[in-house]
Amino acid sequence: MSTVTHPAASAPNTASAAKTNKKPKVGLTTHLLAGGAAGLAEAMCCHPLDTIKVRMQLTNMRRAPLAASNAAMPKSFLGVGQRIVQREGTLALYKGLGAVVTGIVPKMAIRFSSFEQYKSWLANSETGLVSTSSVFLAGLGAGVTEAVTVVTPMDVIKIRLQAQRHSTVDPMDVPKYRNAIHTAYTIIKEEGPMTLYKGIALTALRQATNQAVNFTFYQEFKRMASKFQNIDELPSYQHLILGGVSGAMGPLSNAPIDTIKTRIQKATSIAGESGWTRFVTVTRDIAQKEGYAAFYRGITPRILRVAPGQAITFMVYEKVKGWIDLWNARSANVRLPSEKYA
DSSP states (O other): OOEEOOOOHHHOOTTSSOGOOOOOOOHHHHHHHHHHHHHHHHHHHHHHHHHHHHHHHTOOOOOOOGEEEEETTTHHHHHHHHHHHHHHOOOGGGGGGHHHHHHHHHHHHHHHHHHOOOOOOOOTTTTTOHEEEEEEEEHHHHHHHIIIIHHHHHHHHHHHHHHOOOOSOOOOOOOOOOOOHHHHHHHHHHHHHHGTTTTTHHHHHHHHHHHHHHHHHHHHHHHHHHHHHTTTTHHHHHHHHHHHHHHHHHHHHHHHHHHHHHHHHHSSSTTTOOOHHHHHHHHIIIIIIIGGGGGGGHHHHHHHHHHHHHHHHHHHHHHHHHHHHHHHHHTTTTTTTTOOOO
C-alpha cells in the first residue's frame, strides 16, 4: 500500500536534524483562515453553475398545468443558464449564495481540520506515515462531519432559494423566500426545525464519498508530482490542476445520491412521513416516470461546478496556508524547507 506524508503527521525529527528546519505544527486557526478564504473564492466563482445544476435536477417536478412549459425547458446546461438569465435576470444565478457564503467558513474549517485530525489518528504511530486507505477513511470522516454540522441545513436553504422561479429585476415579483435568514426562519416556522436536516443521511453519504475520493486522489497526485519533480512544495498552478482533476472524481461516483437528495430537500415536509419512505418514494418516482438517466441529470454542470471549485479551493487553501506557515515560521525564527532566501 502506498503512503502519503503530511506535515501534521510527519515522522519525528532525528537527533541530527537541525532545530531551525523543524516545520511548525499547523493549528486550527490556520485551517480556519486558509479554508475560509478558499471556500469564499470557490463560492463566488462557481455558484452560478450550482444553480443551473439544481434547476436541471428539479426538471419534471412541476404539476400537470405546467407540463407545456416543461416541454420547452432546455436540456443543456447552457440552455438552462440562458433561460434563467432571460426570465429572471443575471442575479438569479446567485440565488442561495448567501446561504453558501454564511456556511462556507465553518464548512471549510471543519473539512480541513477534521480531515487532518482523522488522518493524524490513523497515521502509523512509529513512522508517522499515512497509508492511502487511511487517507480515504479520513476523507470519509471529514465528509460526514461537515455534512452533519453545516452542509445539510445550508443545502436545504440553498435549494429552496434556487428552486424559486421569480424575476430578480421585477420589484413586484416577491418570492416566498427572500434570503438565507428569511428562508431558515420560514422553514422553521412552517415545517419545524428538523426540516433543515431533511436528507441528512444522503447528504452525509454524498459528502463522505466526495471528500474520500477528493482527498485521496489529491493527496496521491500531490505526492507523485512532488516525487517526480523532487520538490517539497508544488507551484500554485499545479495545485489548481490537481485539485480540478481530483474534484471531478466525486460527482461521477455519487450523482444519483445528489439528485435524490436535491428532490427530497426541495419538497415540503409531509407529517408522519419517515426519511426512508421519502427516499423510496422519490427514487421510485424518478426511475418509473423519468427513467434511470434522470439520476444523472445535472451531472455536467455539477462537474463543471465541483471540479473548478475544488481546483480553486485547493490552490487558495495551499497558498494561504503557505503564507500563514511562512509568517509563523519567521515569527518563531524557523526556516521552512520550501522557503527561499536571497
